[in-house]
Amino acid sequence: MPESFAGTxxxxxxxxxxxxxxxxxxxxxxxxxxxxxDQTRLATAVSELARNVIQYACEGVCLIEDRSDSHTRxxxxxxxxxxxxxxxxxxxxxxxxxxSGGLGAxxxxxxxxxxxxxxxxxxxxxxxxIILRKPL
Amino acid sequence: MATPLIKLLHxxxxxxxxxxxxxxxxxxxxxxxxxxxxxxSRLRLRSIFDDIATLxxxxxxxxxxxLNPEGALANHLHQFVTEQARIGSGANKTxxxxxxxxxxxxxxxxxxxxxxxxxxxxxxxxxxxxLTQLTFxxxxxxxxxxxxxxxxxxxxxxxxxxxxxxRILLLPLVGVIDTIRARQITERLLEAIARxxxxxxxxxxxxxxxxxxxxxxxxxxTIDAARLLGTQVVMTGISPEGAQTLTKLxxxxxxxxxxxxxxxxxxxALLLTGQRISPVEERRS
Ligand SMILES: Nc1ncnc2c1ncn2[C@@H]1O[C@H](COP(=O)(O)OP(=O)(O)OP(=O)(O)O)[C@@H](O)[C@H]1O
Ligand SMILES: [Mg+2]
Numbered sequence: 001m002p003e004s005f006a007g008t009x010x011x012x013x014x015x016x017x018x019x020x021x022x023x024x025x026x027x028x029x030x031x032x033x034x035x036x037x038d039q040t041r042l043a044t045a046v047s048e049l050a051r052n053v054i055q056y057a058c059e060g061v062c063l064i065e066d067r068s069d070s071h072t073r074x075x076x077x078x079x080x081x082x083x084x085x086x087x088x089x090x091x092x093x094x095x096x097x098x099x100s101g102g103l104g105a106x107x108x109x110x111x112x113x114x115x116x117x118x119x120x121x122x123x124x125x126x127x128x129x130i131i132l133r134k135p136l
Numbered sequence: 137m138a139t140p141l142i143k144l145l146h147x148x149x150x151x152x153x154x155x156x157x158x159x160x161x162x163x164x165x166x167x168x169x170x171x172x173x174x175x176x177s178r179l180r181l182r183s184i185f186d187d188i189a190t191l192x193x194x195x196x197x198x199x200x201x202x203l204n205p206e207g208a209l210a211n212h213l214h215q216f217v218t219e220q221a222r223i224g225s226g227a228n229k230t231x232x233x234x235x236x237x238x239x240x241x242x243x244x245x246x247x248x249x250x251x252x253x254x255x256x257x258x259x260x261x262x263x264x265x266x267l268t269q270l271t272f273x274x275x276x277x278x279x280x281x282x283x284x285x286x287x288x289x290x291x292x293x294x295x296x297x298x299x300x301x302x303r304i305l306l307l308p309l310v311g312v313i314d315t316i317r318a319r320q321i322t323e324r325l326l327e328a329i330a331r332x333x334x335x336x337x338x339x340x341x342x343x344x345x346x347x348x349x350x351x352x353x354x355x356x357x358t359i360d361a362a363r364l365l366g367t368q369v370v371m372t373g374i375s376p377e378g379a380q381t382l383t384k385l386x387x388x389x390x391x392x393x394x395x396x397x398x399x400x401x402x403x404x405a406l407l408l409t410g411q412r413i414s415p416v417e418e419r420r421s
Contacts, residue, residue, distance in 0.1 A: 015314055022346060040346070040377035041384065047348040095386055105349045109385030 007065035012079070013058075018050045021062045025077065028066060032073045034134060041113045042075060042132050048106040049079040049128050055100060057083020057126065073134045078127060086121040093119075139196070141256040144244055145189045152240065153185050159236045163229060180216045181233075187212055188237070191263070201259070203266040210270060217274040221282065227275040234271055238264040295321045297328040303335040304405045305367070310343030318354035322361055329365045336405040337362055340398050342373030352387045359392055368393070368408060372401035 008028075010021045025046045029039040046062065053060040060081030067074040086092045093111065098104035111117040116131035138146075145152065157173070160181055164173045187209035195201060203210060220230045242260055245253050295317065300306040305328055309321070329337065339359070344351065359369045370393045374382070395401040406412055 015312075019312060036375075037377045037380060040375075040381050043346050044348050044381045044385070047346050051348070051350060103349045103353050103387065105352075105385050105387055109349060109387070112384045112386070113381065 007063055010062045010064070012050045012053045012060045012062050012081075015054070017062075018047055018054070021046050021050045021064070024064050025075070028064060028075055029132075032066065032068065032075070032134075034073065034132075038132060038134065042077070045110045045113045045130055045132075046077055046079075048110045049077070049130070052106055053079060053081045053083070057081035060126075067131075071136055073136060075132045076129065077131075078129045080125075080127045082124055083126060085123040085126050086119070089119055089121060139256050139259075140248060140253050141241070141245055141260065142193055144241070144248065145192060148244070149189065152244070153182065155240055156185060156237050157181060159240070160233055163233055163236075177216070177219070180212060180219070183212045184209065184216060185237070188263070188267075192259075201262050201266070203263075203270060205270070209267075213267065213270055214274045217271055218278050221275055221278040227272060230275065231268055231271050234264065234267050295324055297324050299328070299332050299334075300338065300402065301406065301409075301411065303333060303409050304402075305329065305332060305334045305337045306340065306402075307337060308340040308343065311345070313344060313351045313354055315354070318358065322358045325358060326361055326365060329362060329367050334367045336408050337367045337369050338398070338401045338405055339369055339371045340373045340401065341371065341378075342398065344373075347374070347378050347382060349385060349387065352382065352385070352389075356389065359389070370395060370401045370404050370408075372396070372398045 008024050010017060010024060012018070012021065022043045025042045026039045029042055046064070050060075050062055053062075058081075060079060060083070063078045063080070065076045065078075067076045091097055093108050094104070095108045096104040107119075110130065114130040115133040116129075118129045120127045120129075157178060160177070161173045164177075187207075191209060217230055221227075238260055242257055245256055245260070296308070298306040298308070305325070307321070307325055311317075313321070325337065328334065339355070341347065341355075347355075355371075359371075362369055371389065372395045374394065374396075393404060395404055
């Protein structure tokens with residue numbers, strides 16, 4: 001059986017798109033019956049990743065999918081860009097590391113907020129995948 | 137040279153003006169206004185009519201017609217459009233009004249069926265083309281101006297700094313906090329702190345949808361600046377979920393006082409400034 005998931009693809013090009021992505025994430029959580037705490041942690045994670053895209057890669061896309069099955073409610077978010085890439089991933093994942101004078105809490109904080117976290121990055125392509133899980 | 141159009145305007149000027157104003161009145165009434173057209177609008181339309189008549193009398197059908205954008209007609213038209221836009225009337229109404237004058241003139245011209253009327257009709261066409269264009273441009277200008285004004289005042293409205301009590305300020309933050317707004321919020325707050333010699337500032341975040349690292353950093357900068365002016369900051373309105381998320385992100389607001397609700401924050405602020413709100417003593421004599 002081919003996999004097919006209900007997903008929303010949001011172009012990330014301006015600050016307004018961050019707000020849209022956040023709202024889509026929140027709405028999906030709500031539709032799946034997840035509580036306020038989960039809504040907030042996913043919305044915040046999406047906010048961090050989408051803002052990084054705008055800040056470091058100018059533009060990208062954010063794909064938000066419902067990947068629930070009969071045992072687990074599962075939301076997968078993929079944020080992807082064709083920017084410069086992250087040269088040193090462990091360093092970027094360190095609390096307080098920022099090349100832009102930020103708090104440097106976005107990536108490490110996002111990893112703590114979600115249930116699964118994965119970075120793939122090379123020059124010209126960065127993809128970060130996060131998953132929020134809740135057993136039924 | 138007295139062309140049929142010039143003759144028409146000369147002989148039937150008042151009657152044509154009346155007919156046009158009558159038409160304006162019916163457009164106005166169609167707007168849901170049952171009163172008569174306001175006197176200023178009538179006067180304005182009258183001057184526009186006079187300007188058009190003058191313009192026609194001073195030119196000839198063969199002239200290369202170009203409407204002087206600084207001239208009296210352009211000016212009157214611009215003023216009229218501005219008034220119309222301010223009361224929320226649509227561009228189509230005003231343009232319709234101009235076109236109704238053209239229609240009126242060309243019908244009457246046609247009815248007289250004199251020689252040369254064709255040249256005059258073409259001439260009318262050209263004049264009203266420019267007038268329509270001018271009306272439209274003026275409308276867009278006015279609207280754009282209004283919109284800019286409104287969005288500026290919305291921006292200001294969304295960051296009010298309230299003097300809550302003697303030496304206590306309240307800054308209720310609502311909506312998305314980006315770099316531009318954060319800078320504006322800080323500026324207004326610092327100015328208010330200095331003006332009111334505030335000792336305590338309550339920063340209420342109830343209306344902020346997501347506190348991510350960038351919002352947090354903006355808030356920290358605002359708080360640092362406020363402290364330099366000698367005010368203490370009490371932060372309120374962070375939801376339980378928001379607090380949880382902030383902890384996960386690893387964000388700490390240093391030694392900023394936090395209270396769950398605005399109410400608790402106000403109590404704290406009063407305490408810090410050595411004031412209190414007490415019930416009015418019942419007087420029994
Ligand atoms: N999509 C990306 N493309 C290229 N570099 C990135 C990307 N995302 C993050 N980085 C790099 O990783 C660093 C750490 O990112 P992180 O989001 O943790 O902190 P930050 O954005 O600098 O500050 P903030 O705490 O405001 O998020 C960034 O400073 C940047 O150099
Ligand atoms: Mg970041």
